[in-house]
Every structure is written in C-alpha cells, then in structure tokens.
Amino acid sequence: AQSVTQPDIHITVSEGASLELRCNYSYGATPYLFWYVQSPGQGLQLLLKYFSGDTLVQGIKGFEAEFKRSQSSFNLRKPSVHWSDAAEYFCAVGTSSNTGKLIFGQGTTLQVKP
Amino acid sequence: SAVISQKPSRDICQRGTSLTIQCQVDSQVTMMFWYRQQPGQSLTLIATANQGSEATYESGFVIDKFPISRPNLTFSTLTVSNMSPEDSSIYLCSVEVYGEAFFGQGTRLTVV
Numbered sequence: 537a538q539s540v541t542q543p544d545i546h547i548t549v550s551e552g553a554s555l556e557l558r559c560n561y562s563y564g565a566t567p568y569l570f571w572y573v574q575s576p577g578q579g580l581q582l583l584l585k586y587f588s589g590d591t592l593v594q595g596i597k598g599f600e601a602e603f604k605r606s607q608s609s610f611n612l613r614k615p616s617v618h619w620s621d622a623a624e625y626f627c628a629v630g631t632s633s634n635t636g637k638l639i640f641g642q643g644t645t646l647q648v649k650p
Numbered sequence: 651s652a653v654i655s656q657k658p659s660r661d662i663c664q665r666g667t668s669l670t671i672q673c674q675v676d677s678q679v680t681m682m683f684w685y686r687q688q689p690g691q692s693l694t695l696i697a698t699a700n701q702g703s704e705a706t707y708e709s710g711f712v713i714d715k716f717p718i719s720r721p722n723l724t725f726s727t728l729t730v731s732n733m734s735p736e737d738s739s740i741y742l743c744s745v746e747v748y749g750e751a752f753f754g755q756g757t758r759l760t761v762v
Contacts, residue, residue: 580753636746
C-alpha cells in the first residue's frame with residue numbers, strides 16, 4: 537500500500553537559514569510526488585511536483601525538491617527561509633492514473649525565528 | 651488552473667444533525683475529490699465523485715455517513731450525516747487539472 541512519511545512533525549529555523557523538510561514514500565511503481573503548503577487560514581497551495589525526468593525540481597517561492605529513488609525520498613529544500621514561509625508543509629504521492637487522488641504525509645509545521 | 655469555492659466556510663452544528671457542504675469549480679472537471687483534515691492531522695481522502703455515477707469511497711468511509719452528489723461537471727456536495735464530535739474537522743474539496751490537484755479553502759466543522 538502507498539504511504540508517505542514526514543519524520544519531522546515540527547521544525548524551527550532562523551530567518552535566512554537553510555531549510556530541508558524530509559519526505560519518504562512507499563509505492564511500488566514510479567510515484568507522482570508533490571509538496572503542498574498550508575498557511576494559517578489558507579487553502580493548500582502546490583509548491584512543486586515530480587512526475588519524471590530531472591530529479592531536481594524547482595517550485596514556487598524559491599523551493600526545490602530532489603527525488604531519490606534509491607532512498608524513496610523527496611525532500612524539500614530552500615536555501616534561505618523567510619518569515620512568511622512559516623506554515624504547514626505536506627508531502628503527497630499520487631498515481632499516474634489519478635493525480636487528484638493523493639495520499640498525504642502527516643505534515644511538518646515550520647516555525648521561523650526572527 | 652482551477653478556482654474552487656466551498657460553502658459554508660465554517661459551521662458549528664449540534665450532534666445528531668447533518669450538514670451539506672457545497673463545492674463549486676470554475677471549470678468542468680471529470681472527477682472531484684473530498685478530503686477530511688482532522689484537528690492537527692493530515693488530509694485523508696474520503697471519496698472520489700464522478701458526474702453521472704456513484705461516488706467511490708475510501709476504506710473507512712461509507713455512503714450512509716458521507717453521501718455525495720455530483721449533479722454536473724462543476725458542482726458537488728458532501729453531506730456529513732448524524733454528526734458526532736468526532737466529525738469535527740476541515741472538509742476540503744479538490745479537483746485535478748492537468749496533473750495538479752487544486753483545493754478549496756475548506757469547511758471548518760465543529761460538532762457540539
């Protein structure tokens with residue numbers, strides 16, 4: 537069965553510091569992978585997605601993620617965090633036949649210190 | 651892209667009652683999805699709604715508890731029936747467009 541694990545429930549970083557949020561997935565075939573951000577009182581916004589090709593994908597707001605098949609990981613990174621990045625981040629996996637039917641990880645809450 | 655409007659945005663309901671949540675999309679889509687986000691938890695797919703056919707429910711969710719309607723390609727409703735405090739959650743509508751899932755703002759339901 538498909539599953540997504542985000543090992544870090546809560547992360548605190550200082551503004552300007554680099555960020556890496558971890559995501560591990562379990563899926564038999566090539567997964568379709570996504571990172572979403574949910575700000576307080578806001579809906580979910582797609583940061584980036586990986587379907588195939590280059591394993592390093594660029595997203596919005598300066599985020600990037602790297603797909604590593606050997607590690608079943610899809611970690612999200614940002615070189616310099618801004619206070620406005622404080623939010624809940626969700627990693628999700630979908631299938632090639634239905635990218636609307638997603639399995640989400642537990643989420644990681646990012647707190648940014650001034 | 652897709653713009654999704656959900657109504658109501660929030661509600662407080664008495665246990666034993668039912669609430670119907672509406673989801674309107676600004677374009678025609680084949681499938682619509684309903685998710686639940688329990689307090690402090692991740693999103694869990696409740697069901698997939700196709701126009702003209704019965705919704706497909708995920709394990710742990712049943713039609714009697716969460717009946718869904720899909721009368722056309724831009725609209726769907728989810729009813730939370732016979733509510734209990736455990737149903738207090740955010741319910742989100744979603745659609746998939748060209749490989750990307752778009753979400754509504756959600757309906758925050760509190761059952762008292």
